[in-house]
Amino acid sequence: MSEYIISLAGLTKKYGALTAVDRLDLSIRKGEVFGLLGPNGAGKSTTILMMLGLTEPTSGSVQVCGIDATMHPVEVKRKAGYLPDEVGFYEHRSGLENLLYTARLNRIPVQEATERAYLLLKRVGLYEVAHKKTRTYSRGMRQRLGLADVLIKNPEVIILDEPTLGIDPRGVREFLDLIVQLSREEKITVLLSSHHLHQVQQVCDRVGIFVGGRLLAEGDIPTLSExxxxxxxxxxxxxxxxxxxxxxxxxxxxxxxxxxxxxxxxxxxxxxxxxxxxxxxxxxxxxxxxxxxxxxxxxxxxxxxxxxxxxxxxxxxxxx
Amino acid sequence: MIFITATLKEDLSMNRLLNIVALLKAPPAATGRAPHPFRAIVDKEVSDHLRSWRFNILLVLILLTCFGSLYISVTNIGKAVKPDDPDGAFFFLKLFTASDGTLPPFHVLIGFLGPLLGISLGFDAINSEQNGGTLSRIMAQPIHRDYLINGKFVASLIVISVLFFALGFLVMGLGLIIIGVPPTAGEFLRIIFFILLNILYVAFWLNLSILFSVLLRQAATSALAGIAVWLFFTIFYQIIIKLVAKALMPSEMASGQAVLHYQELILNLFRIVPSQLFSDATTTLLMPSVRSLGPLTMEQVYGAIPSPLPLGQSLLIVWPQLTGLIASTVVCFALSYFSFMKREIRPR
The missing domain is CATH 3.30.70.980 (YebC, transcriptional regulation domain)
Structure with a gap:
């Protein structure tokens, strides 16, 4: 099973009478870009939260990098980066300071963290504004800073929850290209949740269609349509x-x-x-x-x- | 950092690019040198407080009251010491208690401003992170969830402690220069305990406001809730207790026992309020002649010489008050801890 970096088995989450995620089985291979596709409220975010141990499943198991995310969330979070759909930064701090704080929380030594932060800022095109307060950043810039923030801990998996929400079309394209590029170069597994079909089609190796808490189909796009x-x-x-x-x-x-x-x-x-x-x-x-x-x-x-x-x-x- | 900026600004040659790729691929170095993430949180929170307008405004306010009350006490210290005053030996403590009535003495002012300080440091601890979208980002880092809430509490506590110790020593130092009488060891210890008590008192309000910040989504609501509790306890609670006291008043014919019970009941009702606990405790600590916080019977007082108590005895008198304050602080913290740990962290 070692080739699967994320495996969910019989994952269920209930909020009272509402079943947000219903017996979900899903396996994601190392290095692939997986698109989790579904309408709003399909349970995508809940699934992601369970993968990071931020909420407990009602039943079933989540394994990320071979670690049980419910029992050992800290170890999982060491290896997996998560970009929430509306990522927030400390507004009175600069982009660089925000990155360095994340690095400190990941126990990366200061010097290495600073170097990495600059590299990543360059990579995501925020080098020029590294010392500006994040409250002056636009939505797209925040999202890119979010990507840098996820990458600073050198993750094996990155989980992006609706990362392109609210960015203009050109920004979306650049952002997705950046993700694919990073995934290919550094062999990072990417899980991307979205309700934007075209974007997912553009970048994902495999797609899972997720409606009403259930995975209706999964596979690459030609197989799916077949x-x-x-x-x-x-x-x-x-x-x-x-x-x-x-x-x-x-x-x-x-x-x-x-x-x-x-x-x-x-x-x-x-x-x-x-x-x-x-x-x-x-x-x-x-x-x-x-x-x-x-x-x-x-x-x-x-x-x-x-x-x-x-x-x-x-x-x-x-x-x- | 400047050095790195400078080098990075240079043109990136191919070689550099390769280095960058190698660096990006390298796993984070051994964790040995980097400080513990809890330290990182505390550091950040402390610096956030110190940079915030809110804290600086309160700091100015507290400094002003502090100097105001110091001025009043210094100008009145001569009148404050009377020949038959049992506290006469504790001349230095008068710095904290003497007043001519125009401005309340130091400990009363702190009793008044302390809650405000505590509330203002804690009311947006958790909900601002939630509303700013930073909570889910921080929670996605490899830290235990309680680091955040503990870190915030510890950071605020550090800020408060430093502030009060600095203030206390400042008043002591200035007093020393102005009145020229050094404190005795006993007085010094009393002042230290007084400062610790202040910190404890503010910590209670801090925890209460952290609790509100966990429970209430909006920072404004949580601040208002904190202030409401504070106002209720300082103003309305007194009125209510006075009404209750009137209703329960024993008749004039009642036995001494009944009157005593009544007195104790009313006192205990007052003591539900943390500010009452605080003022009881500070009074006892700063006025060594205070022998009891409740009614004393004639038998108890009979034969007693009005003399100051040693520090240990004073502490013994305020022990219930201290325990009460600590307990309510712990309860608030436990509640906020519990509800924060149970909560599902959703992005914004």
Missing amino acids: KLFAGEPYIIEAGVQPLPDTARLQTVLQDIEGIRSIQFSEGLFRIGCQRDLTSAIAGAIVRSGLALTHLQRKTYGLDDIYNRYFEGGPVYEQTA
């Missing part, structure tokens, strides 16, 4: 003029074998198929006398996975 959309791995979007109703289009396409669903949204028909039927569909539409204005074969992204799970209900619902 698993989730087993019946209809292809979606073909077609724009047709003049707009027929779904039933009419269905009669047009009824001869083609392999079409599973047809639904209409935002001016386009989305046709779910078992095989790649792009050309057959195009032919059928054109032959029926309708004008084909748009035709695109889509592969699944996290968006679709997300919709599928969070907005609930099968795609077939709207099929006429």
Whole structure:
């Protein structure tokens, strides 16, 4: 089991009648970037708190770096860095002072800590403002300082809870790039929780989809979409003029074998198929006398996975 | 630090970059040289207090009262010593107690300002960390959870102790220069105990306000709660007890025993209040002639010579008061410790 740096088994957390995390099993390998994806209130933060021993699970076990986080939280926290979603710093202290304080709490000798702090500040692009009070920092700067703060103790695992919340798109990109870069260079395992699909898709090796306290699926993104959309791995979007109703289009396409669903949204028909039927569909539409204005074969992204799970209900619902 | 800044400002060559990568990869060095994290917390908290406006304003306030009362006591010290005064031998202690009524003496002023100091040092101990988002960050460091609350308490206690010892010695030193009479060993010890008592008293209010800071989310609410308790005890509680006393007043025909019981009951009701405990204890310590804090029967007083008590006896008289103060301090601390340890640390 040594290749797994984080392993959760049957992890459950109840707040009275509410079950925040429900029998969660999850294993994360060393060096990978894992995305924990779920809507707000899915229990992501609670899971993370349990990993750090900041709250006790109702049942089940958490192992981080082979250490039981509930029994030995201090040892876990020595090896794991945690960046909360809204990280706070001592506002009347400079960025550097804040980092040095964290270093002291980790018992890093002053000289080494100072050197590391400067390096990290440089790395996250805050070198110029190292001596400015943190209350003058912007949201993005705080978040980057937070990353430096997590890294100063030289962790094996970093756990980031919604790290990109409230940063502008460019900032998000830079921030995520920085995380990936650090993870690759220093072989740090990263657990990233988010409800931003694209960001997770951009950086994560593997993704776990977490809804209502349960892990619905996990795997890399191609595997996930295969698993989730087993019946209809292809979606073909077609724009047709003049707009027929779904039933009419269905009669047009009824001869083609392999079409599973047809639904209409935002001016386009989305046709779910078992095989790649792009050309057959195009032919059928054109032959029926309708004008084909748009035709695109889509592969699944996290968006679709997300919709599928969070907005609930099968795609077939709207099929006429 | 300046040296490092200077070197880092130099252009980073490839070699340097490699060094940096090597350094980043290196695990933190052996923990031998770095101080214990608890030290780090205490250091930071002490320096936070000293840098804060809040503490400095209170410091100025306390210094002003201190000098004010010193001035009053020095100008009145001549009148304060009467020929038949049993405390006459304790001339130096008069520095802390003498007054002409325009400004209360030192120990009363401290009794008044001490709670304010305690409350102001503790009311945002935990909730400001929570609201600032620093609590979850600090708790994610490899420290035990109680380090934070203990560290904050110890840091405030250090600040208070240093402040009171400095003040006490300052008053002593200035008094020495002005009146030119050195304190006896007994007087000196009494003053030391008086200072320790002050620290204990402020520590009680400190713990109470730390408790509020754990229980209440908003710093303003917690400060207000602390001040409310303080005001209640200093003003309203007295009124309530006086009302109760009137209601319970035994008739004129009542036996001496009943009157005594009544007196003791009322006194004990007053003594629920920490400020009463404090003022009882300080009075006894600073006025060696005080023999009892409760009513004395004629039999007890009969034949007694109005003479000062030795320090040990004075301490014995205030022992219940001291125990009460220590107990309430410990209770407050235990409650805040318990509720902090049970609490789930969520980010903001």
